[in-house]
Amino acid sequence: MELRQIEHFVYVAEEMSFTRGAQRAHIVQSALSSSIARLERELDVQLFDRSRQQIRLTAAGERFRSHAYDVLRASRLAVESIGEFTGTLSGTVEFGSLISSGPLDVAAVLGRFHRAHPFVGLRLRLSQTGASSYLSALLEGSLDLALVSVPGSSPGAWCTTPSCDSSW
Structure with a gap:
């Protein structure tokens, strides 16, 4: 296999x-x-x-x-674990985002992140079905990060990995 x-x-x-x-x-x-x-x-x-x-x-x-x-x-963790030997941040981030034209320019943010961390792969999963599919994917571990809109709350990002950095 x-x-x-x-x-x-x-x-x-x-x-x-x-x-x-x-x-x-x-x-x-x-x-x-x-x-x-x-x-x-x-x-x-x-x-x-x-x-x-x-x-x-x-x-x-x-x-x-x-x-x-x-x-x-x-x-993925095995590959990421040797990053300290190469001195670079590497790996893959599974990222989910709703298809929208909201106030956040997702492409620009991802571009900045990629320029800062060129050895990190970004896999973007777009959805039209709403935040609930991303929330369950975060909980089961198939997504690392998701941009979601939750009624009655301010915008934010939820991340499942301890290395999440809110600055990007």
Whole structure:
């Protein structure tokens, strides 16, 4: 089993779509489908129920998803742990933002952050469905940072990693 296969599984599980999962993985859908099929053969279990118009996770897929997040998080932490030896901040930040034209220029903020920390990858996940999907993703660990709008509160950022820096 390869980390890439686990990542592909997570993309499809989060999107509930092979097409959108492939877009997130930046690969063609046939390659993503092949990756998932190889993973299912290796595990000898079906992770997705494809019998309807819309796919859904099987019971095995639900169980695998929670562990898949742990594996990807551990992998990311392993890479980040050697940053002290290279003297640079590195790793990947999974970032969620609502699609809006609010007072915050998200592109400018991300650009400043990237210029300050060029070895940190930013994966932006945009949503039109609202803050609730990001809040659950933060809690389960599939997002590190999310910009959300909560009625009756002032703007802010919620971050799940201890290294969050409010200055960016």
